[in-house]
Amino acid sequence: MSYEIWLSFTLLVFLMVLTPGPSILIGMSHALRYGARPTLMTALGDVTANMIQMLIAALGLGAILATSATAFAIVKWCGVAFLLVIGLMSFFRKSKGMRYNTGIETNDRIGYEPVKKRKLFREGFLVAAGNPKAIAFFGALFPQFVDPTAPLALQLLILGVTFVVLDYTFVMIYAMGAARVMPWLVRRGGNNAIGRVSGGVLIVAACLLALIEMPESTAGTRH
Template identity: 40%
Template sequence: MSFEIWLTYLATVLAFMITPGPSHLLMLSNSMTHGFRPALATAAGDLTANALQMLAAGLGLAAILVASQHALEIVKWLGVGYLLWMGMRMWRQADHAKSDMGAARSASRRALWGQGFFTSAANPKAVVFFAALFPQFIDPSQPFVPQFVLLSVTYLIVDGTFLSTYGASAGWIAARLKGRATAFVHRLGSVFLIGAAFMLGLKTLRDA
């Protein structure tokens, strides 16, 4: 793979990342309510799911997912429901945010990782996306594995950078809000989660 082709791929990924997706909104929410450092587990969960999706695309499993349309729809709507439930629960708990802030910030990193992983995995068509994207930049005259690894690592680094930037910004703002403002932080985080659910649901309806 030439450097010029890699730069074109990088520009494509950056353009794709410009609009925040459900995982980015989840990162914003968790950084505001739990702090940036704990929320890095959310980013790790998202990137883990992405890595598995890219591996599945590389192994040719995209065709299986496309064929299993019914199972695909079920997984996607489960993801929508999960995000919506988390958002509504956070909104209801906003009035108790001040007294519960310590508990919120001590949330299990395993739970935060699971949220990031499930939110990304709830979009199984990402496998199809990677299966369609990668061949555009892979030179068939060169070994497949090194090119596949380079494309995958590049995507993960870019996505991780965006997630960290969103999370650090949200964490910085939340850390400077005290007292009653913590309820506002929870409600804003709730809006991000419900927005993520809406985005996933809209995409599911559009793809149907």
């Protein structure tokens, strides 16, 4: 793989992950409620699902989602339902006593809720896994940047690592930005405002996922 091909792939992925999708939005929601540092586990769950999706695409199974309207719809609507459930639970849940670590002293009036790391990882993983376009995308994207005369495994590894690093980075950039807004939200609307905003973000993510259609290249196979 030439440097020019890798650079073109990197630029394309950069533009893709720059636009907030369901994974970035759940990262923002978690950062608002739990803080930026715990959201590292959300991003880890996201990229873990992405790596599995890349493997599935590499094995050729991505063609099933790319050509089967039924399989695509099942995965998509399961993802939509999951986002809606956790979004509504967050929106209507009453805030518990939280603590906000300022780095100097602890202020018990505002702050982040405690959370288990495996919960954040699980939700980040399930949201990413519930996006059927990812597998179809990986199956369609990677071949465009692969040199058939060079070792395939190494090229796929380079492309996969590049995607994971950029995706993880942008999930955390958006999450850290959301976390900085949290104290302002608390001062404006109280601790319950965090639940309403984070829940609303997840509901928006569900709506975005619901709007996802099968790749245009397979439009003729949908009917």
